Structure formats: structure tokens, C-alpha cells
Amino acid sequence: MNYIVLAIPVFFLLIGIELLVVRLGRRDYYRLSDTLNDLSCGILDQLLEVFAKTALFAGYVFIYGRHRLATIPGDSALAWTVCFLGVDFFYYWFHRGSHEINAIWATHVVHHQSEEYNLAVALRQGAFQSAISWVFYLPLPLAGFPPLMFLTLSSLNTLYQFWIHTRAIGRLGALEWLLNTPSNHRVHHGRNPKYIDRNHGGTLIVWDRLFGTYQAEEEEPVYGITKPLASWNPVWANFHYWVELLDLARGMRRWSDRVRLLLKPPGWRPAELGGLEQAPEVDAASYRKWDVTRPRGLALYALVQFVPVLAGSALLLFLQDRLNQTALATGSLWIVASLLALGGLLERKAWALGVETARLLGAAGWAAASAPAAFAALAVAGAAASIAWLLRFRAALDAPAGSASGSDQRAY
Numbered sequence: 001m002n003y004i005v006l007a008i009p010v011f012f013l014l015i016g017i018e019l020l021v022v023r024l025g026r027r028d029y030y031r032l033s034d035t036l037n038d039l040s041c042g043i044l045d046q047l048l049e050v051f052a053k054t055a056l057f058a059g060y061v062f063i064y065g066r067h068r069l070a071t072i073p074g075d076s077a078l079a080w081t082v083c084f085l086g087v088d089f090f091y092y093w094f095h096r097g098s099h100e101i102n103a104i105w106a107t108h109v110v111h112h113q114s115e116e117y118n119l120a121v122a123l124r125q126g127a128f129q130s131a132i133s134w135v136f137y138l139p140l141p142l143a144g145f146p147p148l149m150f151l152t153l154s155s156l157n158t159l160y161q162f163w164i165h166t167r168a169i170g171r172l173g174a175l176e177w178l179l180n181t182p183s184n185h186r187v188h189h190g191r192n193p194k195y196i197d198r199n200h201g202g203t204l205i206v207w208d209r210l211f212g213t214y215q216a217e218e219e220e221p222v223y224g225i226t227k228p229l230a231s232w233n234p235v236w237a238n239f240h241y242w243v244e245l246l247d248l249a250r251g252m253r254r255w256s257d258r259v260r261l262l263l264k265p266p267g268w269r270p271a272e273l274g275g276l277e278q279a280p281e282v283d284a285a286s287y288r289k290w291d292v293t294r295p296r297g298l299a300l301y302a303l304v305q306f307v308p309v310l311a312g313s314a315l316l317l318f319l320q321d322r323l324n325q326t327a328l329a330t331g332s333l334w335i336v337a338s339l340l341a342l343g344g345l346l347e348r349k350a351w352a353l354g355v356e357t358a359r360l361l362g363a364a365g366w367a368a369a370s371a372p373a374a375f376a377a378l379a380v381a382g383a384a385a386s387i388a389w390l391l392r393f394r395a396a397l398d399a400p401a402g403s404a405s406g407s408d409q410r411a412y
Contacts, residue, residue: 003155005046005317011162015119021168022118029167032299033232033291033346035120036306040234040339041110042123043313047332049130050320056134060150064141072144080153083145084203087137087153092207094136095200103262104132106241113237115224115289117189122165127238157202161185171217180205183217190221193279222282228290233343235336248273292347298393302342305356305386309338334359345390350398353390360386 022029072079098108110126140150164185171183180201188199198215201207208214229237248269249258257270267277316323316331323331337359344352360383367379 002317003152004158007159007162008314008317011119011123014163018119018166018168025168027167029116029118030120031116031289031291032303034114034116035118036302036346037232037234037237037343038114038120038124039306039310040343041127041237042125043310043335043339044127044234044238045125045129046317047313047335048127050317050328050332052130056130057147057151059134060137060141061147063138064144064147068141068144070144072146072149074146074149079145080149083140083149084153086140086143086145087150087157088201088203089207090136090139091154091157091202092200092211094133095202096197096211096213097136098129098132099197099200100265101263102245102266102268105266106245107132109225109241110237112189112225113229115228117165117167117186117221117223119162119165121189122162160203165189176205176216177209178204178206186221187215187217189223191224191226191279192219192221192282194218195221196226196279220284222284222287224289226279226282230290231343232292232346234339235343294346294348295393295396297389298345298348298396301386301389301393302346305338306342309335309342334363345397348397353394353397356390357387 019030072083094104095108098104107126107129110129111121111124114121114124137150137154141147161180164180164182166182167186169182172179172181175181176183180199180203184199184201184205187195190196195215198213199205199208200213205214229240231237231240245261249261251273252258252261252270253272254270260270261268267279269275269277312331313335316328316335320328337355341352341356341359345356364380364383367376371379
């Protein structure tokens with residue numbers, strides 16, 4: 001049972017509530033482009049998991065089935081308690097490693113790219129992160145904790161972390177000493193030098209206190225990475241740091257340094273390239289978040305088109321066990337093309353017009369060939385209206401976009 005997928009309606013209900021609360025309080029914690037990009041990254045992560053989950057979980061099942069040192073009963077309250085602590089403990093080390101090792105940071109950086117901090121950011125996850133994270137939990141099947149026990153507690157650990165991605169809740173008194181709270185996790189998302197690589201805990205914050213990575217929230221953090229992503233493209237979000245590492249490796253003379261680059265922390269350079277690059281200080285008062293100005297009608301188009309894409313993604317995730325691989329692959333490709341096109345339109349990229357037009361025509365063609373007549377007619381009419389609306393803004397694409405960036409430093 002995929003608890004994350006089952007919780008999707010609750011996630012969106014809580015995002016709606018937070019959005020209403022902050023709007024009533026006249027606090028500007030959400031931006032349309034940023035929120036759509038957060039959700040797009042989350043969709044890509046869940047789509048990839050549809051195809052990879054069996055292979056990734058197979059490692060746990062294999063070790064439990066062939067190499068476990070004991071058989072821990074699944075009906076023991078003590079076993080569930082110890083497994084909960086084990087999951088949280090190994091999550092801490094995975095999370096800490098994902099900030100201190102370039103090859104893992106490249107899969108985790110997606111979660112930190114947003115320059116906002118709200119519940120939508122919680123859903124922003126790297127699509128390739130789970131390909132590495134499962135390795136950190138292998139002591140649990142070796143010890144004999146049943147696969148379903150681990151899967152349940154791992155999912156609950158992830159679900160817990162949703163609510164702490166908010167600026168609407170302040171400090172929570174004595175709970176700050178034990179739990180990962182919104183205040184503790186805001187620190188983790190800060191790009192201020194004193195906040196970087198701090199507070200890695202999942203449910204509990206005690207691991208950070210024990211291992212020297214705890215930092216209390218003082219001033220409000222400046223959120224994001226030290227070199228803003230400067231893009232609303234969710235596919236690029238998952239690859240940009242790998243490209244940076246490749247560019248950096250090309251400038252190194254020794255192959256040994258290129259290998260070390262993958263294992264060293266973000267900001268590491270060999271001596272001839274200047275050595276360790278420190279995170280720059282940031283002034284919250286003068287910092288400008290990256291954005292692109294665009295016609296209001298273009299932003300409205302992206303929002304309206306995102307709704308059916310989001311609904312289609314949720315439907316595919318809920319029905320994944322009933323669909324064959326061809327249907328899953330076709331649906332997933334259509335969703336990826338949709339997210340790519342909408343992100344490009346929000347950046348005012350001319351290429352996005354062609355991708356979006358092809359996407360709409362493809363959907364209309366499928367409906368005309370396969371769907372009931374009434375639905376097909378509605379789909380064709382909707383595609384035609386969408387293309388007509390979009391063409392109104394053709395001249396605005398690839399025009400000077402008025403972007404702004406808060407930093408020109410490398411991301412880490």
C-alpha cells in the first residue's frame with residue numbers, strides 16, 4: 001500500500017488551508033510559478049517511482065529473505081518502536097550524506113531549490129533520490145525487521161515531514177528539543193552560511209543534537225540554494241547539478257580529482273582551482289528572488305492547463321496497479337511533456353509553444369480515436385481553444401523577460 005499516494009488529497013487540502021491562512025494574514029508565502037514547479041517536481045518523482053519501486057524494494061526483500069540474522073515478529077509493539085527509531089536514525093545519515101556528498105546532493109538538491117518555504121515545497125522531491133536512499137536502510141533487513149514494517153514506518157516518516165514545511169507555525173516550546181518542527185526545518189532550508197547542512201532529522205531532532213549538526217532558528221532564513229536554479233523547468237531541476245559537476249570535472253587535470261569530486265561535499269575544488277568554495281553571506285533585506293515577468297494571460301493559461309495534468313497524474317498514481325506497462329508509459333510521457341511545456345511557457349521560452357501544441361493535438365487525437373463521441377468532441381474543442389489562446393502570446397515568448405537573481409554563486 002502506497003501511503004504517500006493515498007495522502008495526496010490531504011496534502012492538497014492542507015496546502016489550500018495554508019494558502020488561505022497566509023492570504024488572510026496578508027503574508028506572501030506562495031508564488032504561482034514556484035508552486036507549479038514544486039508540484040511538477042513532485043509529480044516527476046512519483047511517476048519514476050511507479051516504474052522503479054519494485055526494483056528498489058527488492059534489495060530490502062532479498063536481504064531479509066536470504067541474509068537476515070534474526071526474525072523479528074511483526075506483531076510486537078517493541079519491534080515497531082525499535083524499527084521506528086532505526087528508520088529515523090538511518091534517515092538522518094542518508095539526509096546528512098545527501099548534503100555532504102556531491103553524488104547524493106545531486107539527487108537531493110531538487111528539494112532545496114525553491115526560494116519559498118511552504119507546504120507545496122514539501123512535495124518537491126528529486127526524482128532519482130530513492131535510487132540511492134534505500135542503501136542506507138539495509139542494516140534493518142539484515143537485523144530482521146519485516147519488509148512491510150519498514151515500508152509502513154518509512155512512509156510515515158515521510159508523511160510526518162510534510163507539515164513541517166511551513167512558515168505559518170512558530171516555535172513549539174519544549175517540542176523543539178525532541179521533534180523536527182517547522183522552526184527546526186526552516187533552518188535546514190536556509191542558504192545562510194550558519195544554517196547550511198544543519199538539522200537533518202526526519203521525525204526526531206535528537207540525532208542532530210547528538211551528532212553536532214543542530215542549529216536553532218534565529219533570524220528568518222533566506223531560502224533556497226546559493227546559486228538559484230533560475231528555471232521553472234522540472235526536468236532541468238533534476239539534472240542541473242549533474243551538469244555543473246560535469247563542467248567542473250572537465251576543468252580538472254587529474255582523474256583522481258574527478259572521482260573525488262563525486263565523494264566530496266558541495267563547494268569542494270582541488271587546490272589548483274582554488275580549494276573549498278565557501279557559501280557566501282546573504283542579506284535578507286536586499287536579496288531578490290529569481291523570477292520571470294510574463295503576461296497575466298500566459299500565467300493564467302499555465303494554471304488552467306496544470307489542473308487537468310495534476311488530475312491525470314493523480315489518477316495514474318491511484319490506478320497504477322490496474323494499468324499495463326504500455327498505458328503507464330504512455331500516460332507518464334504525456335504528463336512529462338505537459339510539465340516540460342508549462343514550465344517553458346512560464347519562462348517565456350519559444351520552444352515550449354511547439355511542445356504544448358503537440359501535446360494538445362496528441363491528446364485531442366487520442367480522444368477522437370478512443371473516447372466516446374461527446375468526450376472526444378469536448379477534448380478537440382478544448383485543444384483548439386487552448387491553442388488559440390496560447391497563440392495570442394506568441395510575441396511574448398523569448399522576449400526580454402525581466403528576470404532577477406539573488407546570487408551568481410555555484411549551488412550547494
